[in-house]
Amino acid sequence: MTVALIYLDPESKLNLQSQIRQKLVEAILNGTFPAGTKLPSSRKLSEQLGVARNTVVLAYDQLIEEDYLESRQRSGVFVSERILEGRVGFQGKPVSKVAIDEKWEKRILLKPQPETGFHWPADWQQYPFPFIDGHFDPSLYPAGQWREASRLALGTRIVDETEGEEGYTDHAALIEEIRTKMLPRRGITAQSDEILITLGGQNALYLLTRLLMNQETTVAMEEPGSPQMRQLLHHANARIVNCPVDEHGMVINTRLDEAQIIYVTPSHQIPTAVTMPNQRRQALLSQAAKQDQLIIEDDLEHENNYLEQPHQALRGMDKDNRVIYLSALPKVLAPGLRIGFIVAAPELIQQLRRLRQIVIGRPRLITQRTAALFLSLGHYDAFMARLYKIMGERWDALRQALNHYLRDTELELPTQGGTTLWVQYSSERDINQLVSEAAKRGILIEPNSHYYADHTGRRNYFRLGVTSIPKEKIREGVKQLTGLMRELQADQIQYINPSDPSILDAEQIRQVMSGATIVTQTFYSVPCTIELSEDGSMRGRSGYADEDCDTGAWWLEGDIWCRQWKQWGYGEISKLQVTLSGNHIRWWRPGGRLVDEGILHRS
Numbered sequence: 019m020t021v022a023l024i025y026l027d028p029e030s031k032l033n034l035q036s037q038i039r040q041k042l043v044e045a046i047l048n049g050t051f052p053a054g055t056k057l058p059s060s061r062k063l064s065e066q067l068g069v070a071r072n073t074v075v076l077a078y079d080q081l082i083e084e085d086y087l088e089s090r091q092r093s094g095v096f097v098s099e100r101i102l103e104g105r106v107g108f109q110g111k112p113v114s115k116v117a118i119d120e121k122w123e124k125r126i127l128l129k130p131q132p133e134t135g136f137h138w139p140a141d142w143q144q145y146p147f148p149f150i151d152g153h154f155d156p157s158l159y160p161a162g163q164w165r166e167a168s169r170l171a172l173g174t175r176i177v178d179e180t181e182g183e184e185g186y187t188d189h190a191a192l193i194e195e196i197r198t199k200m201l202p203r204r205g206i207t208a209q210s211d212e213i214l215i216t217l218g219g220q221n222a223l224y225l226l227t228r229l230l231m232n233q234e235t236t237v238a239m240e241e242p243g244s245p246q247m248r249q250l251l252h253h254a255n256a257r258i259v260n261c262p263v264d265e266h267g268m269v270i271n272t273r274l275d276e277a278q279i280i281y282v283t284p285s286h287q288i289p290t291a292v293t294m295p296n297q298r299r300q301a302l303l304s305q306a307a308k309q310d311q312l313i314i315e316d317d318l319e320h321e322n323n324y325l326e327q328p329h330q331a332l333r334g335m336d337k338d339n340r341v342i343y344l345s346a347l348p349k350v351l352a353p354g355l356r357i358g359f360i361v362a363a364p365e366l367i368q369q370l371r372r373l374r375q376i377v378i379g380r381p382r383l384i385t386q387r388t389a390a391l392f393l394s395l396g397h398y399d400a401f402m403a404r405l406y407k408i409m410g411e412r413w414d415a416l417r418q419a420l421n422h423y424l425r426d427t428e429l430e431l432p433t434q435g436g437t438t439l440w441v442q443y444s445s446e447r448d449i450n451q452l453v454s455e456a457a458k459r460g461i462l463i464e465p466n467s468h469y470y471a472d473h474t475g476r477r478n479y480f481r482l483g484v485t486s487i488p489k490e491k492i493r494e495g496v497k498q499l500t501g502l503m504r505e506l507q508a509d510q511i512q513y514i515n516p517s518d519p520s521i522l523d524a525e526q527i528r529q530v531m532s533g534a535t536i537v538t539q540t541f542y543s544v545p546c547t548i549e550l551s552e553d554g555s556m557r558g559r560s561g562y563a564d565e566d567c568d569t570g571a572w573w574l575e576g577d578i579w580c581r582q583w584k585q586w587g588y589g590e591i592s593k594l595q596v597t598l599s600g601n602h603i604r605w606w607r608p609g610g611r612l613v614d615e616g617i618l619h620r621s
Contacts, residue, residue, distance in 0.1 A: 026067055028172050028384055034069050038077040046086055046097055055097045057087070068165050136468050139457070142486070146460040147495030149416075151438045151483025154350040158405065158485075163397040164351065164388075171388040186371050188215040189386035195393035196359055204317065205330035206343065211364045214371055215381050218356035219318040222344040223250055225370050225377070226314060226360070230279060231256040238277035240268050242469035244288045244316070247281055260471045263287060265431050267294035270301045280306060281314045284332060285321035286436035289469045289481055293323060293434050299332055306340050317345040318358075322406055323435035339363045347389060347398075348405065350485070357381065357389050409437055412484035412492060419496035421541035422587055424503075425614045432542045438483045439542075440466075444507065449480055452506060461499050493588075504611075514606040520597040523577045527596055530618065531572070531579070536603060538616030548616075558586060578608055 026037050045051045057063070060078060064071040078095055081087040088098045142148050143155075193210050201208055216222040223246070231237065233255040239247060241260035251258050259276050262269045267287045274280060282302065284294035294302075306313050313332060321328045333343035339362075346358035360370060374380065392398055416439055424441075431440050443449055449465045456463050464481040487495065504511065514521070522530065532552040540546050546560040554573055560566040570583035575593065582591045594605040594613060604615040 026069075028168070034067075035073050035077050038063075038067070038069075038074060039080055042077065042081060043086060051097050053097050053099045056093075057095045057097070059094060065161075068161075068168070136464055138462060142462060145457070145462050147491060147498065148462045148486045149464075149482040149484070149495065150462055150486040151464070151481065152349070153486045155486050155488060157488070158350045158408065160351065160397060160401050163395075163401065164392060167388045167392040167395065167397065170391050171384060186375055186380065188213075188380065189383050189390055191394070192357075192386040192390035195390050195398075199393050199398065200345070201361065204321070204328075204343075204345075205334035206361060207334070208361050209364070212361055212367055214360045214362075214367050214374070215386060216344075216346075216358040216360060216374070217378060217381050218358045219316070219344060219346045220246060220358075221356070221378065222346075222358045222360050223247060223314075223316070225373055226342065226344070227251060227254045227256070228377070229366075229369060229373050230312070233257075235279065236277045237279045237281055238274050239281040240283065240287060241471055242289055242466065243281075244283065245468050247316070248471065258471065263290060263292070263431075265292055266298050267292055268298075268302070270298060270305055274305055274311075275309055277309075277311060279312045279314060281316065282332075283316045283319065284329070285317050286319040286433070286438070288316075288319065289438070289464075289466070290431045290440040291319075291433040291436040291438045292431050292440075293321065293329065293436075296329055299329065299335060303332065303335060303338075303340070307338055311340065313341045315341050315343045317343060319436060320345070320348070321435070322409060322437075326434050333361055342366065348402075350405070351392070351401070355385065355389070357385065408489075409484065410435070412487070412489050413437065413439075415489050415492040416482060416484055416496070417542050418588075419493045422493075423496055423500040424541055432544060437485050438481055441480055441482055443478045443480055443503065444510065446478070446510070447506060449478060452480065452503065455506065456499055456502055459498060459502060461495055461502070463499065512612040513610060514595060514597070514612070516609070518597060520599045521577075522596045522598055524574050526598075527574060527577070527579050530598060530620075531596075533621060535619045535621070536616045537619065538614060556581065558583065579605070 026034060026041075030037055032040065042051070042057075051057070057078075058066070060071050060074040064074045067074070078087060078089075082089055082095070085098050085100060087095050089095055138148075138150055138153065139145070142150060142153060190210070192215065193213050196213055197208055197210060216225065227250045231251065231254040235254070236257045236259060237251055238259040238261050239251070240263050242263065243260075248258065259273055261271070261273050267284055268280075268282050280302070282294075284299060284302075286293060302313065305311070313336075315332045317331060321331075323329075331343060333341040341362075343361040344358065345361075347355060349355070360367065362370075413435065420439065420441065433439065443452060449467070453463055453465045464483070466479040466481065484492065531550050534550050536548045536550070538546050538548070540560055544561050546558065549557045549559075550572060551557075554571050556570050556572050558568045558570070568583050568586045570581060570586070572579065572581040574580065577595070578593050579596050580591060580593050583589060592605075592613075593608060595608050597604045597606065598618065601618045602615065603618040605613045607613060
């Protein structure tokens with residue numbers, strides 16, 4: 019079923035029923051809704067648009083009478099197969115594609131870069147395990163609160179769209195709400211003349227690249243990094259210096275000296291999601307001051323840290339007005355909202371405002387007014403608190419599931435929060451094979467290649483997101499994905515050799531393990547210590563400050579070592595064979611594959 023992307027204009031002179039009819043006709047005639055497409059039920063469309071169901075029913079009835087739509091008994095409403103008959107361009111003689119290409123080739127001066135991005139299926143919501151980042155499941159949308167803000171915005175005096183300096187100025191209330199509500203969350207103090215409203219984050223980046231960059235500009239960016247930013251830099255003919263990323267984000271080295279502008283995503287690096295610590299942020303600011311560079315700080319991901327306190331934004335730490343900060347209201351707030359903003363020196367904001375007016379004009383005041391009310395009524399703070407809790411639970415559920423089912427590998431770049439994990443695929447095979455096979459089983463994961471400058475990158479990584487998948491589905495999704503990975507790399511998995519002399523029997527296990535301490539690492543690369551008591555109890559401590567602890571029991575069943583935690587590993591019983599070489603201990607599925615390993619210490 020098609021999800022109708024219909025947005026009503028609160029300032030239109032047409033009534034709601036006529037607007038719905040008009041939008042549907044446009045979508046049918048321009049091919050957005052092809053013949054035979056099933057439309058949403060009147061109930062679902064009315065909920066999406068925030069109108070009475072009867073309004074949608076009347077619009078549908080009119081279009082059925084005029085043969086745009088047809089109603090099929092017990093099936094729903096569909097776009098009529100007959101409506102486009104005889105229309106030129108639909109069934110007429112096709113125009114030669116070669117002739118069109120040759121005609122326009124010499125006239126188009128700005129040559130777009132080849133399409134290299136990865137695209138999710140349009141019907142991603144139909145997949146049972148969509149590990150997608152940037153799309154949101156409907157349960158997160160604050161429909162009631164946004165509807166209240168919209169109603170109040172429409173009930174106030176409609177401000178003339180031409181007010182201010184030829185329509186340059188933004189809605190003062192929204193600027194004030196961003197200045198006093200959103201920016202303090204990131205440790206940023208700003209005046210109203212340092213803030214510009216944009217049509218989302220992508221528009222903000224376009225304005226900056228258009229104003230600040232040309233063929234003589236060198237820009238440093240992360241590798242891997244944002245494909246969208248790389249495309250914009252290519253369009254600006256800027257030279258790109260690709261800088262490596264480690265567990266602390268962009269590496270500060272001499273490569274940065276070549277650039278006039280540094281583009282960075284310090285909160286949750288795109289795509290690895292690692293967070294830049296304060297020490298490196300200070301080093302980056304010192305680097306920019308020393309080399310007289312500008313920094314574009316992309317904070318569209320927002321910094322949600324679940325293990326530590328959030329870090330102050332670079333803009334908040336900046337003493338020289340070198341940092342250009344950009345962010346946006348979360349996309350989940352309202353479909354198609356696209357409210358972003360730039361915070362920078364007043365001189366730059368003034369020029370950006372003039373460029374914005376030439377390119378797209380000011381974002382509509384009714385949308386800005388609605389967003390301002392949403393913030394002022396306290397809905398934004400309540401929503402962000404709810405979103406933080408939900409995403410934290412999903413992120414932790416993903417980490418725990420990976421730690422449980424993928425113990426024979428690790429997360430090379432550990433993260434402190436966010437909505438994604440950058441996972442290593444140990445197979446030498448093309449990651450796209452895993453992506454394709456997983457999709458066939460209803461599991462959507464994202465490959466890594468389009469985040470690299472050469473579009474190949476390291477083939478053994480993929481990205482898992484949690485914005486679109488409910489918490490209760492994460493464990494099963496990871497379990498099925500792990501099973502697929504085992505199938506695809508069966509020839510590379512380590513299996514225990516039955517004749518291995520390092521295999522311990524029951525008596526050896528009891529002697530070695532009783533009173534021992536085992537030091538290992540979790541899947542997400544944090545230290546873990548397990549203390550085994552002689553009485554069969556055990557205690558586990560995980561994290562750099564032992565922030566995650568659990569207790570459990572261990573015992574023997576013949577030559578098989580068994581353990582069960584109260585919470586870790588979902589409280590399930592694990593039955594394992596044990597090998598010991600020196601102080602290197604390994605656990606194996608009985609007669610099967612390697613599960614985990616560590617260093618054994620005896621007091």
